[in-house]
Amino acid sequence: MKLPVTLQNAYEKNRLAHAYLFYGLPPGKYHNYVKHFFQLLACDSEQSPCGDCLECKQIEQLIHPDLLVLNEQNEKITVKKVREKIITRAELTPARGARIYFWINDISRLTDSASNALLKVLEEPPGEAIFLLTARSRWQCLPTIRSRCQWIRFTTSRQRPNSPLEALQNFWNETTPDDEEVAGWKQLLTGETTSDKISWSRKKARNFLSFLLACVHLGYTEPELEDSYKNIIEQRNLTYRLVPAILERLAELEQGGQPLLIVNSILEEIYYPEENQQWLNVI
Ligand SMILES: [Zn+2]
Incomplete structure:
Protein backbone atom coordinates (compact mmCIF):
# COMPACT_ATOMS: atom_id res chain seq x y z
CA MET A 1 0.00 0.00 0.00
CA PHE A 154 -6.47 10.15 -4.26
CA THR A 155 -7.08 8.78 -7.72
CA THR A 156 -8.43 5.57 -9.14
CA SER A 157 -7.24 3.97 -12.33
CA ARG A 158 -10.59 4.15 -14.03
CA GLN A 159 -11.29 4.65 -17.68
CA ARG A 160 -11.65 8.21 -18.75
CA PRO A 161 -15.26 9.13 -19.49
CA ASN A 162 -16.07 10.39 -22.96
CA SER A 163 -18.01 13.47 -21.95
CA PRO A 164 -18.93 15.51 -18.89
CA LEU A 165 -22.33 13.91 -18.98
CA GLU A 166 -20.88 10.41 -18.92
CA ALA A 167 -18.67 11.36 -16.02
CA LEU A 168 -21.67 12.65 -14.15
CA GLN A 169 -23.65 9.54 -14.93
CA ASN A 170 -20.84 7.34 -13.67
CA PHE A 171 -20.68 9.35 -10.53
CA TRP A 172 -24.43 9.26 -10.12
CA ASN A 173 -24.44 5.48 -10.48
CA GLU A 174 -21.95 5.13 -7.67
CA THR A 175 -23.66 7.56 -5.36
CA THR A 176 -26.60 7.14 -3.11
CA PRO A 177 -28.86 9.97 -4.24
CA ASP A 178 -30.16 12.35 -1.67
CA ASP A 179 -33.72 12.83 -2.83
CA GLU A 180 -34.27 15.93 -0.76
CA GLU A 181 -31.21 17.57 -2.20
CA VAL A 182 -32.26 16.72 -5.75
CA ALA A 183 -35.71 18.12 -5.01
CA GLY A 184 -34.13 21.31 -3.64
CA TRP A 185 -32.17 21.75 -6.82
CA LYS A 186 -35.17 20.94 -8.98
CA GLN A 187 -37.00 23.82 -7.35
CA LEU A 188 -34.14 26.16 -8.11
CA LEU A 189 -33.61 24.94 -11.64
CA THR A 190 -37.25 25.05 -12.62
CA GLY A 191 -37.99 28.32 -10.87
CA GLU A 192 -40.43 26.70 -8.45
CA THR A 193 -38.76 28.32 -5.49
CA THR A 194 -41.07 30.60 -3.60
CA SER A 195 -40.09 32.75 -0.69
CA ASP A 196 -41.41 30.33 1.91
CA LYS A 197 -39.37 27.54 0.36
CA ILE A 198 -36.15 29.47 0.06
CA SER A 199 -34.71 28.43 3.38
CA TRP A 200 -35.57 24.80 2.66
CA SER A 201 -33.94 24.94 -0.75
CA ARG A 202 -30.95 26.67 0.70
CA LYS A 203 -30.45 23.93 3.21
CA LYS A 204 -30.88 21.10 0.80
CA ALA A 205 -29.20 22.50 -2.26
CA ARG A 206 -26.03 23.89 -0.81
CA ASN A 207 -23.63 21.58 -2.52
CA PHE A 208 -22.43 22.34 -6.01
CA LEU A 209 -21.83 18.70 -6.76
CA SER A 210 -25.42 17.93 -5.96
CA PHE A 211 -26.39 20.50 -8.58
CA LEU A 212 -24.57 18.46 -11.17
CA LEU A 213 -26.09 15.27 -9.89
CA ALA A 214 -29.54 16.75 -9.97
CA CYS A 215 -29.03 17.76 -13.59
CA VAL A 216 -28.16 14.19 -14.49
CA HIS A 217 -30.95 12.81 -12.39
CA LEU A 218 -33.41 15.09 -14.15
CA GLY A 219 -32.12 13.85 -17.50
CA TYR A 220 -30.40 17.00 -18.63
CA THR A 221 -28.32 16.79 -21.79
CA GLU A 222 -25.13 18.79 -22.14
CA PRO A 223 -26.70 21.87 -23.79
CA GLU A 224 -29.47 21.79 -21.19
CA LEU A 225 -26.90 21.56 -18.45
CA GLU A 226 -25.29 24.67 -19.83
CA ASP A 227 -28.69 26.37 -20.14
CA SER A 228 -29.67 25.53 -16.59
CA TYR A 229 -26.40 26.96 -15.45
CA LYS A 230 -27.11 30.17 -17.32
CA ASN A 231 -30.54 30.35 -15.73
CA ILE A 232 -28.96 30.14 -12.34
CA ILE A 233 -26.63 32.96 -13.24
CA GLU A 234 -29.61 35.04 -14.30
CA GLN A 235 -31.15 34.45 -10.91
CA ARG A 236 -27.94 35.69 -9.47
CA ASN A 237 -29.28 37.70 -6.61
CA LEU A 238 -31.27 34.76 -5.44
CA THR A 239 -28.46 32.33 -6.05
CA TYR A 240 -25.90 34.44 -4.31
CA ARG A 241 -27.87 34.20 -1.15
CA LEU A 242 -28.83 30.60 -1.66
CA VAL A 243 -25.80 28.63 -2.61
CA PRO A 244 -22.38 29.46 -1.20
CA ALA A 245 -20.72 26.60 -3.05
CA ILE A 246 -21.94 27.89 -6.40
CA LEU A 247 -20.84 31.35 -5.49
CA GLU A 248 -17.26 30.22 -5.65
CA ARG A 249 -17.74 28.89 -9.15
CA LEU A 250 -19.81 31.86 -10.31
CA ALA A 251 -16.87 34.09 -9.59
CA GLU A 252 -14.97 32.17 -12.26
CA LEU A 253 -17.84 32.62 -14.70
CA GLU A 254 -17.82 36.32 -14.18
CA GLN A 255 -14.17 36.39 -15.05
CA GLY A 256 -15.03 34.89 -18.42
CA GLY A 257 -15.04 31.19 -17.52
CA GLN A 258 -17.16 28.82 -19.59
CA PRO A 259 -19.90 26.91 -17.75
CA LEU A 260 -18.89 23.50 -19.02
CA LEU A 261 -15.25 24.17 -18.31
CA ILE A 262 -16.14 25.04 -14.76
CA VAL A 263 -18.19 21.88 -14.45
CA ASN A 264 -15.17 20.05 -15.80
CA SER A 265 -12.87 21.67 -13.32
CA ILE A 266 -14.80 19.95 -10.61
CA LEU A 267 -15.06 16.68 -12.46
CA GLU A 268 -11.35 16.52 -13.16
CA GLU A 269 -10.65 16.45 -9.47
CA ILE A 270 -12.82 13.44 -9.11
CA TYR A 271 -11.79 11.55 -12.19
CA TYR A 272 -8.56 12.25 -13.94
CA PRO A 273 -6.41 15.00 -12.51
CA GLU A 274 -3.36 14.05 -14.56
CA GLU A 275 -5.25 14.21 -17.83
CA ASN A 276 -7.04 17.38 -16.97
CA GLN A 277 -5.47 19.68 -19.53
CA GLN A 278 -5.83 17.30 -22.41
CA TRP A 279 -9.43 16.65 -21.68
CA LEU A 280 -10.38 20.27 -21.27
CA ASN A 281 -8.95 20.98 -24.69
CA VAL A 282 -11.24 18.44 -26.29
CA ILE A 283 -14.41 20.21 -25.14
ZN1 LIG B 1 3.20 -2.02 14.09
Missing part, protein backbone atom coordinates in the same frame (compact mmCIF):
# COMPACT_ATOMS: atom_id res chain seq x y z
CA LYS A 2 1.34 3.39 -0.98
CA LEU A 3 0.21 6.71 0.39
CA PRO A 4 0.30 9.80 -1.84
CA VAL A 5 3.81 11.26 -1.99
CA THR A 6 2.91 14.54 -0.28
CA LEU A 7 1.59 12.68 2.73
CA GLN A 8 4.53 10.28 2.89
CA ASN A 9 6.94 13.23 2.69
CA ALA A 10 5.15 15.11 5.46
CA TYR A 11 5.46 12.03 7.65
CA GLU A 12 9.14 11.51 6.90
CA LYS A 13 9.98 15.14 7.54
CA ASN A 14 7.89 15.14 10.69
CA ARG A 15 5.70 17.92 9.33
CA LEU A 16 2.26 16.47 9.72
CA ALA A 17 -0.76 18.76 9.77
CA HIS A 18 -3.46 18.62 12.42
CA ALA A 19 -6.17 17.99 9.86
CA TYR A 20 -6.28 16.25 6.50
CA LEU A 21 -8.94 16.05 3.85
CA PHE A 22 -8.59 12.97 1.66
CA TYR A 23 -10.66 13.29 -1.50
CA GLY A 24 -11.11 11.79 -4.96
CA LEU A 25 -12.41 8.31 -4.10
CA PRO A 26 -15.89 7.01 -3.24
CA PRO A 27 -16.29 7.05 0.58
CA GLY A 28 -16.19 3.23 0.74
CA LYS A 29 -12.68 3.11 -0.72
CA TYR A 30 -10.67 4.88 1.97
CA HIS A 31 -10.49 2.26 4.70
CA ASN A 32 -7.15 0.73 3.79
CA TYR A 33 -5.46 4.08 3.22
CA VAL A 34 -6.76 5.48 6.48
CA LYS A 35 -5.65 2.44 8.46
CA HIS A 36 -2.25 2.46 6.79
CA PHE A 37 -1.76 6.14 7.59
CA PHE A 38 -2.70 5.76 11.24
CA GLN A 39 -0.63 2.58 11.60
CA LEU A 40 2.34 4.42 10.15
CA LEU A 41 1.98 7.04 12.89
CA ALA A 42 1.19 4.72 15.79
CA CYS A 43 3.30 1.63 15.09
CA ASP A 44 5.87 0.62 17.72
CA SER A 45 8.23 -1.08 15.32
CA GLU A 46 11.15 0.51 13.47
CA GLN A 47 9.69 -0.84 10.24
CA SER A 48 6.53 1.19 10.52
CA PRO A 49 3.87 0.03 9.93
CA CYS A 50 4.77 -3.55 10.86
CA GLY A 51 1.23 -4.90 10.92
CA ASP A 52 2.08 -7.14 13.89
CA CYS A 53 2.29 -4.93 16.97
CA LEU A 54 -0.68 -4.17 19.19
CA GLU A 55 -1.04 -0.67 17.72
CA CYS A 56 -1.15 -1.93 14.14
CA LYS A 57 -3.54 -4.76 14.97
CA GLN A 58 -5.99 -2.61 16.86
CA ILE A 59 -6.00 0.03 14.16
CA GLU A 60 -6.55 -2.68 11.55
CA GLN A 61 -9.71 -3.69 13.42
CA LEU A 62 -10.63 -0.07 14.19
CA ILE A 63 -10.67 -0.85 17.92
CA HIS A 64 -7.64 1.18 18.99
CA PRO A 65 -8.44 3.17 22.16
CA ASP A 66 -7.01 6.35 20.62
CA LEU A 67 -8.88 6.01 17.34
CA LEU A 68 -12.34 7.52 16.95
CA VAL A 69 -14.29 6.76 13.80
CA LEU A 70 -17.52 8.18 12.42
CA ASN A 71 -18.40 5.89 9.58
CA GLU A 72 -22.05 4.88 9.66
CA GLN A 73 -22.98 4.68 6.00
CA ASN A 74 -25.82 6.80 4.66
CA GLU A 75 -26.61 8.35 8.01
CA LYS A 76 -26.44 12.05 8.66
CA ILE A 77 -23.72 13.08 11.08
CA THR A 78 -25.50 15.24 13.63
CA VAL A 79 -24.07 17.82 15.97
CA LYS A 80 -24.85 15.42 18.82
CA LYS A 81 -22.60 12.78 17.29
CA VAL A 82 -19.81 15.25 16.70
CA ARG A 83 -20.01 16.40 20.32
CA GLU A 84 -20.13 12.87 21.73
CA LYS A 85 -17.54 11.23 19.52
CA ILE A 86 -15.20 14.05 18.64
CA ILE A 87 -15.34 17.06 20.91
CA THR A 88 -15.50 15.37 24.30
CA ARG A 89 -12.77 12.94 23.26
CA ALA A 90 -10.53 15.63 21.77
CA GLU A 91 -10.35 17.30 25.17
CA LEU A 92 -8.73 14.23 26.73
CA THR A 93 -5.15 13.06 26.47
CA PRO A 94 -4.31 9.93 24.48
CA ALA A 95 -5.04 6.70 26.35
CA ARG A 96 -1.85 4.98 25.27
CA GLY A 97 0.23 6.50 22.52
CA ALA A 98 1.30 9.99 21.56
CA ARG A 99 -1.78 11.02 19.62
CA ILE A 100 -5.52 10.69 19.23
CA TYR A 101 -6.74 9.90 15.75
CA PHE A 102 -10.11 10.96 14.39
CA TRP A 103 -11.60 9.73 11.16
CA ILE A 104 -14.83 11.12 9.73
CA ASN A 105 -15.80 9.30 6.56
CA ASP A 106 -17.97 10.94 3.90
CA ILE A 107 -18.18 14.45 5.21
CA SER A 108 -21.11 15.22 2.91
CA ARG A 109 -23.11 13.57 5.71
CA LEU A 110 -22.35 16.37 8.19
CA THR A 111 -25.32 18.57 8.98
CA ASP A 112 -24.83 22.34 9.08
CA SER A 113 -24.66 22.47 12.85
CA ALA A 114 -22.34 19.44 12.96
CA SER A 115 -20.05 21.16 10.45
CA ASN A 116 -19.91 24.25 12.61
CA ALA A 117 -19.17 22.24 15.73
CA LEU A 118 -16.39 20.43 13.92
CA LEU A 119 -15.02 23.71 12.61
CA LYS A 120 -14.56 24.96 16.17
CA VAL A 121 -12.33 21.98 17.00
CA LEU A 122 -10.38 22.38 13.79
CA GLU A 123 -9.79 26.04 14.53
CA GLU A 124 -8.17 25.22 17.83
CA PRO A 125 -7.05 21.62 17.54
CA PRO A 126 -5.81 19.91 20.69
CA GLY A 127 -2.07 19.32 20.51
CA GLU A 128 -1.99 15.58 20.11
CA ALA A 129 -4.89 15.06 17.75
CA ILE A 130 -4.92 14.28 14.05
CA PHE A 131 -8.20 14.77 12.22
CA LEU A 132 -8.79 12.93 9.01
CA LEU A 133 -11.80 13.78 6.86
CA THR A 134 -12.60 11.77 3.77
CA ALA A 135 -14.88 12.70 0.90
CA ARG A 136 -15.65 12.03 -2.71
CA SER A 137 -14.96 15.65 -3.57
CA ARG A 138 -13.39 18.42 -1.57
CA TRP A 139 -16.29 20.66 -2.61
CA GLN A 140 -18.57 18.61 -0.39
CA CYS A 141 -17.57 20.40 2.76
CA LEU A 142 -17.89 23.96 3.96
CA PRO A 143 -15.14 26.25 2.63
CA THR A 144 -14.26 27.13 6.22
CA ILE A 145 -13.58 23.47 7.03
CA ARG A 146 -11.79 22.91 3.75
CA SER A 147 -9.41 25.75 4.47
CA ARG A 148 -8.45 24.24 7.84
CA CYS A 149 -7.32 20.98 6.26
CA GLN A 150 -4.42 19.90 4.16
CA TRP A 151 -5.85 18.40 0.97
CA ILE A 152 -4.62 15.05 -0.24
CA ARG A 153 -5.96 13.84 -3.55
